[in-house]
Amino acid sequence: MKEFVNYILQFGNLNTQQIDFIVGKTKKLVLKKEEYFSEAGKIPRYVGFILKGVVRFCYYNNKGEEITHSFIDENNFVSDQQRFEAQVVASEYIQAVTDCEFIIFSKKDWDEISNTIVGWDTITGLILKNCLLKTIERRSPLVSEDATTRYLSFIHQFPGLLSRVPLSHIASYLGITQQSLSRIRKNIR
């Protein structure tokens, strides 16, 4: 819980009373590997903050291939925020890649915090912007660099993930087949 509070306080100041109010709204959620945090075609139920584990955002392209769009690990928010706020159906899945533990907020609790804590919307707005920018920064090189470079920067960006995530997901994140990734790994050795 300390990690959660520290994360938020990076983006704005809150007094003890406000923090207590927010913390009071938290619930815990546990997911087993491969269970879904939210699903395409359904309305996202929670905003989450990962205490333990790794999740991925994924979708199916028009060829029916499953594409991993992002990985998120400990001490980060995980949410299809736009769809959650608007309470409309999602187009992506958020899936637990490992067994996971979350702090979660329901829409009702999230709104109550927003209506109670002055400055909460500003803080969460900054957090979202931050996440979106990070996503863009991470994914941009995936368009222009060659596959080996992309793999090396993946390792660099997510040092802990290589051992926790199936290579098939990493390959689809990098935009290559699993066979190509295997070949690249061989060449690097």
Add this chain to the structure above:
Amino acid sequence: MKEFVNYILQFGNLNTQQIDFIVGKTKKLVLKKEEYFSEAGKIPRYVGFILKGVVRFCYYNNKGEEITHSFIDENNFVSDQQRFEAQVVASEYIQAVTDCEFIIFSKKDWDEISNTIVGWDTITGLILKNCLLKTIERRSPLVSEDATTRYLSFIHQFPGLLSRVPLSHIASYLGITQQSLSRIRKNIR
């Protein structure tokens, strides 16, 4: 100017007085083709709104290749917003692809609007989030689809741009060489 006001009002309500205040702060900027709106290594001076023309965001990767990251055309904001707000040096160039006409705000004027108009920060926050999400949505398929599919969706996403933007920029946006793009265009015909 009407387009500019309409754009803003999509994201929140403002009364006539507030709109007049904002409009009163606007200045005009004209750039010739290939001139820079802002430059890597320099602090962004303006937030812009494009009245006429097309700009691109670009940078140089570690191989020295020039990579076009985004295109933006008429009736959209153009800004390296995070760097502008923080007044720190940019890492990307924003370049006029055609002759351009902008509405611009200096940092001083932007701050004055923020300090005067209640709700301005919320509106601009929403606009920024919207732009970031659009960027992610547009660029994500560039990782996982093949080059022909990427080119076709570029045409679909930016119907007017093909005739106004050099193919070399489009190729780098799509993450392929100009020769490959030319080959793809031939195969489609």
Add this chain to the structure above:
DNA sequence: GCTGCTTTTTACCAAATGGTAAATGCATTC
């Protein structure tokens, strides 16, 4: 219309990647 310049297309071959299928490795269960 010609000249010189830039953009775009072609051509050629080398390198990288995809697709299909089989082999290997690795962990779990019985």
Add this chain to the structure above:
DNA sequence: GAATGCATTTACCATTTGGTAAAAAGCAGC
């Protein structure tokens, strides 16, 4: 420890893309 199921690697060949270079097309200035 044999058998099973899943993840990963390897192999093979077809296809796509990159790199270099030259040709063709388009365009501005004279």
